[in-house]
Amino acid sequence: MNDFTVQIHGAEDGESFRQREGHRSLLRSALHAGVGFPYECHSGGCGSCRFELLEGEVDVLWPQAPGLTDRDRRRNRYLACQCVARSDIRIKVTATAPYRPKVPPRVFRARFVEASQVTHDITEFRFVGEGPAEFLPGQYALMQLPGVEGARAYSMSNTPNPQGEWHFQIRRVLTGKGSTYLMEHLRPGDSLEVDGPYGLAFLRTESPRDIVCVAGGSGLAPVVSIARGAAEAGMLDSRQLHFFYGGRAPRDICGDHFLRRLPGYSERIQYYPIVSLPEEGSDSVWKGEIGFVHELVRRTLAGRLKDLEFYFAGPPPMSQALQEMLMVEYQVPFEQIHFDRFF
Ligand SMILES: Cc1cc2nc3c(=O)[nH]c(=O)nc-3n(C[C@H](O)[C@H](O)[C@H](O)COP(=O)(O)OP(=O)(O)OC[C@H]3O[C@@H](n4cnc5c(N)ncnc54)[C@H](O)[C@@H]3O)c2cc1C
Ligand code: FES
Incomplete structure (x- = not known):
């Protein structure tokens, strides 16, 4: 070329x-x-x-x-x-x-260091890239995976750092080529081509409003990064952060583990899980909320929705339901709603 x-x-x-x-x-x-x-x-x-x-x-x-x-x-x-x-x-x-990119994207090699399990089907992958890891909380990078046509987009779950660490929380897709490569073939020491950062659903540090993070399925990483970024930027000294996670079954529920490590957990940071199929894949009885995550957002925050800053990530039906509820039903200003749809 x-x-x-x-x-x-x-x-x-x-x-x-x-x-x-x-x-x-x-x-x-x-x-x-x-x-x-x-x-x-x-x-x-x-x-x-x-x-x-x-x-x-x-x-x-x-x-x-x-x-x-x-x-x-x-x-x-x-x-x-x-x-x-x-x-x-x-x-x-x-x-x-x-x-126009706020942080200029670059192409670099990133070495896979280690992985840890988040849920039965989400794994956190830690890479170290050349140079400092420069991105905004909530953004994503593109990975080129051997033998996989096209790039795959994965959001960072950590925050920018001088050590060059890039953390991703990736959900296994049963017939998926990229996620299968990562789960089954990637070995510590392997390196991949990464290009980024990209994405417009990044943390707005200048916003004075309380923050709402909503994730479903594989959308965990960017909202964890938003929560961490808000804590690091001192935003939670004067704001509340409401973190919603919607799963299909109880075994899908995650996110709380990462929030508990942040200063202000339970005072300034609230976590709300919900499942749509409480009996699926579990022996124990689910005692929490049942239904779709956008409905829990409505039940919890109705009356205040117009005054909040929203970040969400997850499957297109979840993003669609949230957009309709916030923009059409409650007329939340478009500038307060930030999301990248996952495909
Ligand atoms: C902005 C964004 C951020 C994302 N962040 C995360 C995340 O943090 N964690 C996570 O688990 N998932 C994330 N995803 C989803 C992820 O990119 C993959 O779609 C998912 O892992 C399934 O990929 P797969 O290769 O396993 O499945 P496959 O079914 O093999 O591939 C599906 C994906 O690859 C693309 N694709 C398929 N064929 C081609 C081709 N020939 N050429 C180019 N593209 C092709 C599709 O558009 C789709 O994105 C994100 C997606 C987007 C758009
Ligand atoms: S950015 Fe090209 S189809 Fe989404």
């Missing part, structure tokens, strides 16, 4: 950038160049990075990516996270400053 120029028609933020040799997607080239190209998942699922090709040619990396419809394809639209330029190109997309 050679370097190619990408011209953006009608751009508000960055009129052109170079797709450099070795960059794995047009989107990564744009963000590495500091251009505010719209995106969310980097995984071909959300469609946020869609653009129209006006001139030139691109190679599509994952033709079946669900983030594009057939209509999009007929209209010469592509996903920037799933294509690379094959010539100089001209494209139409609305690039805007909020998408």
Whole structure:
């Protein structure tokens, strides 16, 4: 692959950038160049990075990516996270400053050090990368895994640090290629290509509001990072943090273990677990809340929702239910709601 120029028609933020040799997607080239190209998942699922090709040619990396419809394809639209330029190109997309990376992403090698079990299907993986680990709490990185097509996005569960430590809490997906590679084939000492940080659902330290973290399934890591980041930044001296975790069954419940180590636990930090199937996979009787996590948020915080800062991560149905409840039913201002959908 050679370097190619990408011209953006009608751009508000960055009129052109170079797709450099070795960059794995047009989107990564744009963000590495500091251009505010719209995106969310980097995984071909959300469609946020869609653009129209006006001139030139691109190679599509994952033709079946669900983030594009057939209509999009007929209209010469592509996903920037799933294509690379094959010539100089001209494209139409609305690039805007909020998408410009706050911490410049970089590609580096990270060495796998150790893993520990969080639940029956979530494992924490600890890596050490070259140089300091610079990211904002709540962000994610892209991993290139041997024998796996495309990158996989994983959120950091720790906070930025000079030692270069990157911690990820990864849920096993039964037929999943990336998570199976990590759980079954990765050995201490192995190193992987990592690219990041990315993501817009990062901790807003300037917000004066109390914080609500909501996670379901594999969404644990970014909200643990948000809670840790808020504690480290001294935000919890003057704010409350409400942490909700929704699982399918009692054995899925997690998160409390990490919060207990933070100063202010139980005074300034409250933890609320809920399961939707209390009898599944467990011999003991679940005595806690039953239902969906967004309903528990409503029951616990109704009346105050408009005054809070929300961070959430998890499966698309959970994110969808929370968005509808907060934005449509309770008209919580959009600027107070931060999430990256997991695909
Ligand atoms: C922003 C974000 C943050 C995430 N953070 C976490 C986290 O902290 N912990 C966690 O457990 N999971 C996280 N995920 C989910 C994670 O990225 C994977 O989707 C999940 O681990 C399943 O991957 P898999 O390879 O095991 O499954 P698979 O079914 O093999 O792959 C599913 C994923 O790979 C993508 N994909 C599939 N085929 C291709 C292809 N040919 N080319 C390119 N992409 C392809 C899909 O869009 C999907 O994201 C996150 C996802 C996103 C978008
Ligand atoms: S960012 Fe490309 S489809 Fe989500």
